[in-house]
Amino acid sequence: MNNYNVIVIGGGASGLLCAIELLNGANALLGKDVLILEGNDRVAKKLVATGNGQGNLTNAVLSQENYFGDSNFIRTFLAQEKEIDLKSYLYSLGIPLCEGVEGKMYPISKQANAVCDILRFTLSQKDCNILTGKKVTEVKKSSSGFTVCCGDEKFIASNVVIATGGSAGGHFGTDGSSYALCEKLGHTKTKLYPSLVQIKTELPLIRGLKGLKEVARVTAFDGDKKLKSAVGDLLFTEYGISGNAVFKVSGLLAQAKNPSVKIEFLPSLDEIQLETILLNRENNQCFYGDNAYLGLLSKRVGQAVYKTIDKQKITARDLCFAVKNFRLKVTGTLGFNNAQVTKGGIRTNEINEKTYESKLVNSLYLTGELLDIDGDCGGYNLTFAFVSGIVSAKSIKSKIKG
Ligand SMILES: Cc1cc2nc3c(=O)[nH]c(=O)nc-3n(C[C@H](O)[C@H](O)[C@H](O)COP(=O)(O)OP(=O)(O)OC[C@H]3O[C@@H](n4cnc5c(N)ncnc54)[C@H](O)[C@@H]3O)c2cc1C
Numbered sequence: 001m002n003n004y005n006v007i008v009i010g011g012g013a014s015g016l017l018c019a020i021e022l023l024n025g026a027n028a029l030l031g032k033d034v035l036i037l038e039g040n041d042r043v044a045k046k047l048v049a050t051g052n053g054q055g056n057l058t059n060a061v062l063s064q065e066n067y068f069g070d071s072n073f074i075r076t077f078l079a080q081e082k083e084i085d086l087k088s089y090l091y092s093l094g095i096p097l098c099e100g101v102e103g104k105m106y107p108i109s110k111q112a113n114a115v116c117d118i119l120r121f122t123l124s125q126k127d128c129n130i131l132t133g134k135k136v137t138e139v140k141k142s143s144s145g146f147t148v149c150c151g152d153e154k155f156i157a158s159n160v161v162i163a164t165g166g167s168a169g170g171h172f173g174t175d176g177s178s179y180a181l182c183e184k185l186g187h188t189k190t191k192l193y194p195s196l197v198q199i200k201t202e203l204p205l206i207r208g209l210k211g212l213k214e215v216a217r218v219t220a221f222d223g224d225k226k227l228k229s230a231v232g233d234l235l236f237t238e239y240g241i242s243g244n245a246v247f248k249v250s251g252l253l254a255q256a257k258n259p260s261v262k263i264e265f266l267p268s269l270d271e272i273q274l275e276t277i278l279l280n281r282e283n284n285q286c287f288y289g290d291n292a293y294l295g296l297l298s299k300r301v302g303q304a305v306y307k308t309i310d311k312q313k314i315t316a317r318d319l320c321f322a323v324k325n326f327r328l329k330v331t332g333t334l335g336f337n338n339a340q341v342t343k344g345g346i347r348t349n350e351i352n353e354k355t356y357e358s359k360l361v362n363s364l365y366l367t368g369e370l371l372d373i374d375g376d377c378g379g380y381n382l383t384f385a386f387v388s389g390i391v392s393a394k395s396i397k398s399k400i401k402g
Contacts, residue, residue, distance in 0.1 A: 011044060013382050048116050185364060219263075290303055305326055
């Protein structure tokens with residue numbers, strides 16, 4: 001049985017950056033001292049699919065409002081990101097970035113699979129041990145270190161990093177089963193919800209709109225309580241709504257007891273501007289009924305909005321109100337399998353935010369999506385995964401080599 005200084009469980013975004021940092025820079029360990037155990041037949045399967053295959057790796061602007069979870073923990077993480085300077089860090093690995101809309105940062109090649117190859121090549125150049133097809137079933141702590149079990153096969157290590165991701169995107173190897181590894185070691189988790197996910201809604205109002213896309217401001221509600229608004233693409237589907245704006249509020253809708261959305265079409269026109277346009281048409285019979293929103297909304301969306309006005313004599317004010325207050329009851333989400341990220345996870349009060357070391361088990365580190373921190377759509381989740389992996393590695397190195 002080989003003895004390793006560090007075993008990293010999970011060869012995803014966080015685990016790979018952790019291993020690279022262990023083997024790089026100040027106090028670097030040797031490749032033979034580090035083992036990555038990955039359950040899939042290859043590492044970084046999810047990373048390849050990120051940003052629609054383009055890899056939205058981080059964002060030009062990172063702030064507290066983009067993250068959900070313990071605010072002190074997030075503040076510390078943002079300070080760590082600044083110190084590491086993730087964009088420069090990636091550049092130093094041979095991954096220069098370019099900026100897209102909303103500050104989204106991509107590899108200049110816009111190819112997530114190239115990023116994965118670069119990370120793999122970096123590790124192979126350092127002779128890092130990577131074993132794929134090794135799903136870890138248990139981690140046992142003893143006085144001398146850790147025994148990491150993959151069924152009957154056992155590996156020994158002085159330090160263990162669990163970077164096994166969350167429950168989202170199960171087909172990428174993250175079906176949520178690895179929370180149990182942490183729970184067996186005494187950790188606890190919060191309730192889990194899918195986030196950055198498509199939303200199911202009541203259907204009668206939007207039947208026939210499948211495939212139509214509008215720009216809209218989408219506001220999530222729990223009963224009468226307004227939760228969050230987001231502006232962006234809104235796509236009508238056979239089950240409800242999807243698109244950027246919907247993704248941004250989806251996690252809060254998943255958590256809500258009585259969820260609904262208010263859709264405000266034409267967000268670039270305020271109510272006065274829109275009402276003026278509609279008033280100018282008021283005396284022209286051609287703009288009635290199906291043509292009420294001609295030139296403003298796509299025809300079928302306009303018809304659906306018009307149907308919500310329940311009046312004999314319809315004024316420009318009524319038409320305007322309907323465009324800005326299109327309400328839909330939410331009936332659910334498309335679930336973890338379709339979600340990009342998990343809201344909730346291992347409780348962060350059980351983790352030292354400066355090092356990512358467990359407060360319950362010495363020399364055990366927990367990083368990435370596994371923890372109860374999640375981010376908005378826009379590169380925020382990979383940023384947390386990368387930075388927490390790097391910081392855990394720095395902590396391990398300074399402990400070993402001081
Ligand atoms: C389709 C899709 C697109 C996305 N796009 C973006 C984007 O553009 N930008 C962004 O910021 N975020 C995006 N995300 C979210 C982002 O990919 C994740 O938040 C991030 O990858 C989490 O990193 P992680 O290392 O914590 O976990 P993962 O990257 O999920 O890696 C965990 C690894 O651990 C392995 N594993 C799990 N259990 C075990 C076990 N028991 N033993 C051994 N190995 C195990 C898994 O196979 C996996 O390889 C996207 C997610 C999806 C699903």
